[in-house]
Amino acid sequence: MKQPCVYILASKRNGTLYIGVTSAPARRMGEHRNDQGEGFTHKHGVHRLVYIEPHDTMEAAIVREKQIKKWNRAWKIELIEKGNPQWLDLYDQLLG
Numbered sequence: 001m002k003q004p005c006v007y008i009l010a011s012k013r014n015g016t017l018y019i020g021v022t023s024a025p026a027r028r029m030g031e032h033r034n035d036q037g038e039g040f041t042h043k044h045g046v047h048r049l050v051y052i053e054p055h056d057t058m059e060a061a062i063v064r065e066k067q068i069k070k071w072n073r074a075w076k077i078e079l080i081e082k083g084n085p086q087w088l089d090l091y092d093q094l095l096g
Contacts, residue, residue: 002024003023003024003025003054004021004022004023004054004058004061005022005023005054005055005061006019006020006052006061006064006065006068007019007020007022007025007028007029007049007052007053008049008050008051008052008068008076008079008080009032009041009046009047009048009049009050010087011044011045011046011047011048012048013087014077014087015046016045016046017046017076018040019065019069019076020065021058021061021062021064021065023058025094026095029091029094032046032047033091048087048089049089049090049091050080050087050089051079051080051090052090
């Protein structure tokens with residue numbers, strides 16, 4: 001599936017957050033889940049997809065990612081909980 005989007009991963013509810021952008025969300029989430037690479041998500045055990053926001057273009061997704069990254073933590077948590085109050089892993093819905 002090719003769909004530009006911004007996503008937030010969490011290690012657990014109210015845990016470590018990671019904000020990213022991709023044009024291939026299913027593939028990218030698989031990479032995070034399988035700890036491909038030695039980056040932040042691997043180091044901190046951040047694998048739970050708790051937020052995903054599709055965009056029409058990659059440029060729009062990148063702008064939004066940068067915006068969210070500048071937010072304070074409370075705003076990020078509010079964004080997650082607005083659409084996913086239980087902090088469920090949305091990965092299976094992504095594949096479904």
